[in-house]
Amino acid sequence: MLRVLDVGLERCLALHSAYIPVPRHRKLSGKAGIDEVMAAAVLTSLSTSPLVLGHPPAAPAPEPGGDVWKEAPAMSSSCSSSSNTSGDWSWDPPSDRSTPSTPSPPLSSHVPSAFLPTPLPDEGPDEPDGTHFIFGEPIPRKRKNSTKVMFKCLWKSCGKVLSSSSGMQKHIRTVHLGRKADLEQSDGEEDFYYTELDVDVDSLTDGLSSLTPVSPTSSVPPAFPGPEAPALPNPDPVLGVPPTPPGLCHVHTDHAYQGCPAPPQPPVPPAAPALPPPKPPSMPRRPRGEAKKCRKVYGMENRELWCTACRWKKACQRFLD
DNA sequence: ATTGCCGGGGT
């Protein structure tokens, strides 16, 4: 017993002494100011130019004054936890905790639900046709222009459109699924019954008016935007596919990584009066993994304890969703 | 503001 502790302590000390000289850690607490915003803006605008036309920003040692690397007082606890021997140290919540609960509730039936496959850095539906490849304008990647994300209920004869996902979830939960509204326990099922669409702010009203009511019985032309969106006649995969609901592929059971290329077709069951088909399974979208990742678990202080992926700002490998 | 991580750069 004592020996174990000893080892842990030793380990801890070693860790500390080893990491003191670490030179990085630029700024832990970023105080966001106008400066940063403006700088960001400038950088953004600069990024469009092919090369860095300013002064070389190469500055290997930006902080001559000294970095503020304060020891986290929480170290003690992590130390004790590191007493976990047996080869793989693996992550181990401090056993001191009176609560034996698991650090991240597995959420039995709740599959983490899929996630949005990055909303496609498209230009937005401003282009009259697909000719936004004027070389004169590189436009590396720009996201939101004048589009606004709306959420449309796909329930058979509802078609309600809200501006917030939470609101839509609530709507579906209460109105269609008949669940309690305030119950935070959303198992993600609502996700299946609404989709999000990029609405051009300009033609917002127009688009909405044609989007909202919709009679489900009348055959909805699968691939024709039809009346709405006169500005984007073809849903070409070239760049922008605004009306395509990205969160509707209930195909895979687990890692639905690639978005579904399926055409915009209402996934509404053909003849479902009010009963949702018992289908909570796949995850059409993943809002954000519930599991805490290395960063959250260990904190910035113990970055060395993160899995490599996390250290490299890649998808965490240790705490998979 | 924070967190997770894609895309891309440096070695």
Add this chain to the structure above:
DNA sequence: ACCCCGGCAAT
């Protein structure tokens, strides 16, 4: 291949 970070979406 390894390592790191800018920047962004989602929260």
